[in-house]
Amino acid sequence: MTETPTPSPAPVRRRQSGWRRLGRAFLPRASRAQAIVAVLCALLGFAVVTQVRSTRQNDLSSLRQDDLVRLLDGVTRQADLLELEATKLRSQQTELESGTDKNKVAQQNAEARASTQGILAGRLPAEGPGIELTVYSPSGTIKASTLFNILEELRNAGAEAIQLGDRRITASSYIVDTAGGVIVDGTVLTAPYTYLAIGDTQKISLALEIPGGALAAVHALGGSTSLTPGTKVTIDATRAPSAPQYATPQPVNKP
Amino acid sequence: MIALIGLVIGVVAGLILEPSVPVVLQPYLPIAVVAALDALFGALRALLDGLFDERVFLVSFLSNIIVAALIVFIGDQLGVGSQLSTAVVVVLGIRIFSNVASIRRQLFRA
Secondary structure, eight states, rough: OOOOOOOOOHHHHHHOOOOOOHHHHHOOOOOOHHHHHHHHHHHHHHHHHHHHHHHHHHHTTSOHHHHHHHHHHHHHHHHHHHHHHHHHHHHHHHHHHHHHHHHHHHHHHHHHHHHHHHHHTTOOOOOEEEEEEEOOOOOOOOOOOHHHHHHHHHTTTTEEEEEEEEEEEEOOOOEEESSSSEEETEEEEEEEEEEEEEEEEEHHHHHHSSSTTTHHHHHHOOOOEEEEEEEEEEEEEOOOOOOSOOOOOOOOOOO | OOOHHHHHHHHHHHHHHOOOGGGGGTTTHHHHHHHHHHHHHHHHHHHHOOOOOOOHHHHHHHHHHHHHOOOOHHHHHTOHHHHHHHHHEEEEEEEEHHHHHHHHHHHHHH
């Protein structure tokens, strides 16, 4: 419809005629022209509705092959990228997991070491096979030096944890004579004196009962002893170690 | 008036029948619709110019549709289908705009 417009008449009349023509065209008349226009308009409406419906229903099936190929390419590339990222993240996850495993092992080692050293330093209660030794001093002749000899004998025999009376014996423990008995680490103990020691039962018994040994000395001084080996001796006295005031750990030079 | 009734009948028929577009026609139907719209606006403009002729309208309507579909078909065969269909839509869009501008000038003198 590219007919060139007719040379224009007077403007006002043209405007009037434009609306009038439009109005006249809309008047229902049974002419061939109206019928053809109606049929074509119906066709157009039908086509528009059909196209709109199919566009709404599935936007992929109305695409042409090139677009589909491009779309598929894009999706594939994106999937590749995501796959790559997933692999990276997975390896990162593995790394982190092994890292936490390492940390856990280190922590377990540290805990084991702490408990070992806690027992050795007297910070933790301990139990295990050992002996119970009671020293009776009927006439008060058993002095601190004798008790200390027994302690040294226990240490020599490899006792890992020792308790005298209700005091845990550590590296800094001391035994001092007083009128009523002995003082062990600031606490007065009276006879009978009871030792608890955890270690090799047989070895400790042998070491104590050796002729001329610690128990023999007690007997020579008029005291008596009772030695009971046990499979389960419980040492529940503990001692809080004081932090060293002057000594600091020396840095260890690793090779 | 009858034209509007025809349009309404077509839309209602499309809604009721719910036709699915055949796969072969799928690339051409949107282009054909745009071409038909162009023909419709051209007819309206000719009507206002006092030059309307139903025979010209019929021929232009059908030829617009066929030529547009043909161009897209050839483009598809040549591997430039999407570009050519874009070109057809652009040209038809421009024509619709110029037709509407002409109609507006006829009706509102603006």
